[in-house]
Amino acid sequence: MAQFEPRIVAFLCRWCSYTGADLAGTSRLKYPPNVLPIRVMCSGRVDPTFVVNAFRKGADGVLICGCHPGDCHYNEGNYNMMRRFPLVRKLLAQFGVEPERVRLEWVSASEGDRYAEVVAEFTDEIRKLGPLEWAPMMAPPPVQTAESVVTAK
Amino acid sequence: MPTLTIDGQTVEVEEGKTILEAAEQLGIEIPTLCHHPLLEAYGACRICTVEMQRGKRVRMVTACNHPAQEGIEVQTRSPRVLRHRRMIVELELGRCADLPVLRKLADDLGIDRSRFGTGEHECILCGLCVRTCWELVGARAISFANRGTDREVTTPYHEFSDACIGCGACVAICPTGVLKMEDIKGRKVIHSELTLGPQRAIRIPFMQAVPNAPFIDPDECAHFTTGECKVCAKVCPRDAVDHQMEDQFEEIEVGTILVATGHDVIDCSEMLRYGYGLYDNVITGLEFEKLSHATSPTGGKILMSNGEPPKSVAILHCIGSRDENYKEYCSRVCCMYSLKFAHLVREKTGAEVYELYIDMRSAGKGYEEFYKRNLEEDVVFIRGKGSEITTWPEAPGEEGKLVVKCEDTLLGTVRRLPVDMVILSPALQARADAAKVAQTFGLGCSRDGFFLEQHPKLGPVQTASDGIFIAGTCQGPKDIPDSVAQGAAAAANILSLVDRGSVVIEPITSVVEETTCGGCRLCISVCPYDAARFDEEKKVSVVDEAVCKGCGTCVAVCPSGAAQQRFFADTEIMAEIDGLLAEIGDRHQFPA
Numbered sequence: 058m059a060q061f062e063p064r065i066v067a068f069l070c071r072w073c074s075y076t077g078a079d080l081a082g083t084s085r086l087k088y089p090p091n092v093l094p095i096r097v098m099c100s101g102r103v104d105p106t107f108v109v110n111a112f113r114k115g116a117d118g119v120l121i122c123g124c125h126p127g128d129c130h131y132n133e134g135n136y137n138m139m140r141r142f143p144l145v146r147k148l149l150a151q152f153g154v155e156p157e158r159v160r161l162e163w164v165s166a167s168e169g170d171r172y173a174e175v176v177a178e179f180t181d182e183i184r185k186l187g188p189l190e191w192a193p194m195m196a197p198p199p200v201q202t203a204e205s206v207v208t209a210k
Numbered sequence: 211m212p213t214l215t216i217d218g219q220t221v222e223v224e225e226g227k228t229i230l231e232a233a234e235q236l237g238i239e240i241p242t243l244c245h246h247p248l249l250e251a252y253g254a255c256r257i258c259t260v261e262m263q264r265g266k267r268v269r270m271v272t273a274c275n276h277p278a279q280e281g282i283e284v285q286t287r288s289p290r291v292l293r294h295r296r297m298i299v300e301l302e303l304g305r306c307a308d309l310p311v312l313r314k315l316a317d318d319l320g321i322d323r324s325r326f327g328t329g330e331h332e333c334i335l336c337g338l339c340v341r342t343c344w345e346l347v348g349a350r351a352i353s354f355a356n357r358g359t360d361r362e363v364t365t366p367y368h369e370f371s372d373a374c375i376g377c378g379a380c381v382a383i384c385p386t387g388v389l390k391m392e393d394i395k396g397r398k399v400i401h402s403e404l405t406l407g408p409q410r411a412i413r414i415p416f417m418q419a420v421p422n423a424p425f426i427d428p429d430e431c432a433h434f435t436t437g438e439c440k441v442c443a444k445v446c447p448r449d450a451v452d453h454q455m456e457d458q459f460e461e462i463e464v465g466t467i468l469v470a471t472g473h474d475v476i477d478c479s480e481m482l483r484y485g486y487g488l489y490d491n492v493i494t495g496l497e498f499e500k501l502s503h504a505t506s507p508t509g510g511k512i513l514m515s516n517g518e519p520p521k522s523v524a525i526l527h528c529i530g531s532r533d534e535n536y537k538e539y540c541s542r543v544c545c546m547y548s549l550k551f552a553h554l555v556r557e558k559t560g561a562e563v564y565e566l567y568i569d570m571r572s573a574g575k576g577y578e579e580f581y582k583r584n585l586e587e588d589v590v591f592i593r594g595k596g597s598e599i600t601t602w603p604e605a606p607g608e609e610g611k612l613v614v615k616c617e618d619t620l621l622g623t624v625r626r627l628p629v630d631m632v633i634l635s636p637a638l639q640a641r642a643d644a645a646k647v648a649q650t651f652g653l654g655c656s657r658d659g660f661f662l663e664q665h666p667k668l669g670p671v672q673t674a675s676d677g678i679f680i681a682g683t684c685q686g687p688k689d690i691p692d693s694v695a696q697g698a699a700a701a702a703n704i705l706s707l708v709d710r711g712s713v714v715i716e717p718i719t720s721v722v723e724e725t726t727c728g729g730c731r732l733c734i735s736v737c738p739y740d741a742a743r744f745d746e747e748k749k750v751s752v753v754d755e756a757v758c759k760g761c762g763t764c765v766a767v768c769p770s771g772a773a774q775q776r777f778f779a780d781t782e783i784m785a786e787i788d789g790l791l792a793e794i795g796d797r798h799q800f801p802a
Contacts (some may be wrong), residue, residue, distance in 0.1 A: 072674055098762050104780065132738040166674075
């Protein structure tokens with residue numbers, strides 16, 4: 058049987074992490090192809106609803122990458138994300154999603170190798186957690202019709 | 211203004227001048243021992259004694275501290291003066307016979323030997339050192355002790371004095387050379403014979419410095435230690451020296467910035483196996499450059515620390531570069547300057563030159579040709595990095611030499627090269643404060659600490675921050691032609707911005723939809739640029755698009771969705787998520 062290949066949505070800040078990912082590519086570093094990157098101007102732009110929506114649409118994990126603390130191109134955008142992050146995890150836990158499925162990492166523009174490492178590690182972790190069956194979990198219980206009741210009996 | 215006559219010549223001098231100064235004005239020389247123009251007149255040695263006549267009264271006075279009074283007549287070489295002077299010199303000779311300064315005076319006066327015997331003291335007790343220490347430097351570390359024949363210059367109780375700041379002024383002023391200075395502070399002296407070592411407190415940074423003017427190093431200057439001295443200010447004919455001057459911080463508003471902060475050189479003394487700082491004749495490339503320069507203390511001659519020209523020189527490449535223990539990258543400039551050094555050593559001294567290299571990197575216009583020329587000049591090229599420098603001889607011919615150990619990878623053998631001088635080519639590295647500078651200007655740093663350009667090929671002088679450019683070795687190791695080219699490129703980029711007079715800003719800014727904004731002001735609290743402000747009249751937030759840099763933080767916090775970012779609107783990102791996660795074949799399997 059083929060191995061489970063998770064789908065991971067990554068929100069990468071345009072200045073550090075996206076450039077870092079670019080560097081990983083131009084440096085010909087090998088890392089799992091499971092990550093689907095979305096470029097945002099700053100990690101501070103990542104709205105918790107993006108994360109929830111990604112899970113709703115079928116993602117198995119969400120990775121958020123920003124500049125290292127103190128290195129933000131916009132001075133403090135990554136600090137805003139840092140403060141928002143525990144709330145995101147709490148919110149997901151309330152929805153029944155393992156908080157480990159979302160991760161916040163700092164990747165600078167020069168850290169192509171680190172980006173590759175983070176992606177490999179995170180993909181492994183999500184692979185262990187297995188697919189996120191969000192849709193069945195959140196679906197309303199099946200309506201009990203007379204027919205079904207009869208069949209069940 | 212008193213007028214007086216000296217040796218028959220009349221002179222008018224300023225009020226308060228001494229006879230000695232008046233004589234100087236006329237060009238008449240009066241010998242002195244204890245006098246110095248920067249110090250108060252002391253009258254200790256009496257050598258300057260002259261004959262002075264006022265009215266009918268004739269007296270013998272010391273010229274150095276007797277005021278030049280109105281109407282006096284002075285004789286500086288009359289028989290009586292010379293008789294007195296001979297007596298004084300003979301008395302001095304009776305104390306210290308072998309001093310060149312006294313010998314010269316004695317010869318001038320025709321004294322063969324002193325009738326008072328020949329003393330063996332070296333100090334003439336002129337007190338110049340003591341007065342310098344007290345009056346000029348203000349350290350007050352030395353003084354006279356004892357009386358009569360036991361009188362001497364010393365520190366209190368003959369003990370090491372904490373008051374001494376080690377300025378060396380007493381040594382510099384001593385006319386007999388009896389005072390000597392020892393390097394007890396352990397300050398590093400490179401090539402002590404060549405005075406490449408300790409610097410003067412007031413100096414011009416280097417020959418080509420712009421502006422080419424001296425500056426005072428407050429860490430070295432005696433004035434900033436004792437509060438006195440100021441000799442430089444006293445001797446400066448233009449009154450240009452100002453010790454009160456302080457660092458001034460000016461705020462300048464500019465539109466563009468060029469960061470060209472350069473590089474540091476790795477500290478070779480960390481790499482103990484090369485013995486830098488331990489052996490006198492192990493020097494770095496920069497020190498050799500100083501030595502070989504036409505304005506060096508040796509006048510451009512290549513000499514060892516003992517003043518002899520070397521018979522053999524080894525030049526070691528890649529000290530700290532291309533080395534996983536230090537810097538992994540190639541420093542790029544060393545191969546070519548090492549070749550230049552080899553050429554200079556061959557030309558100036560004819561010494562045997564060994565170049566120890568890993569790979570010869572002579573890429574550049576005319577560089578390979580220069581390498582070939584060196585080959586023809588009989589420079590010995592050894593492929594292999596020098597691994598150690600030792601002074602421990604293992605074979606005859608190695609005594610008193612620096613032995614460079616290396617593996618010659620072309621011969622496939624380990625070699626020991628006995629040489630007189632070793633030149634190390636240390637790695638170029640990012641400046642120690644590069645991270646701080648990067649943070650100040652919003653620049654990125656690569657892993658080795660050099661500033662990151664916008665794009666390695668297409669944006670080599672631009673940076674992630676608009677209007678801030680980089681050039682030179684702050685971006686990475688490079689030689690002078692490359693630095694000049696990069697600097698010129700950055701200047702051209704800057705000029706095009708200046709010429710245009712306006713800048714184009716990114717359209718990715720935030721906008722607040724007035725009709726849905728609830729006026730919670732969350733966006734204002736998170737904006738790092740104060741681009742969002744509150745319109746009191748409409749009770750909504752407004753974004754100043756010229757100030758907004760488009761980070762989108764305000765959009766993320768907006769509870770009503772009124773704040774939106776152009777090109778990164780919520781709907782657009784949601785659509786991206788949808789697109790990325792659209793079902794393609796089997797949900798959990800990638801196509802093979």
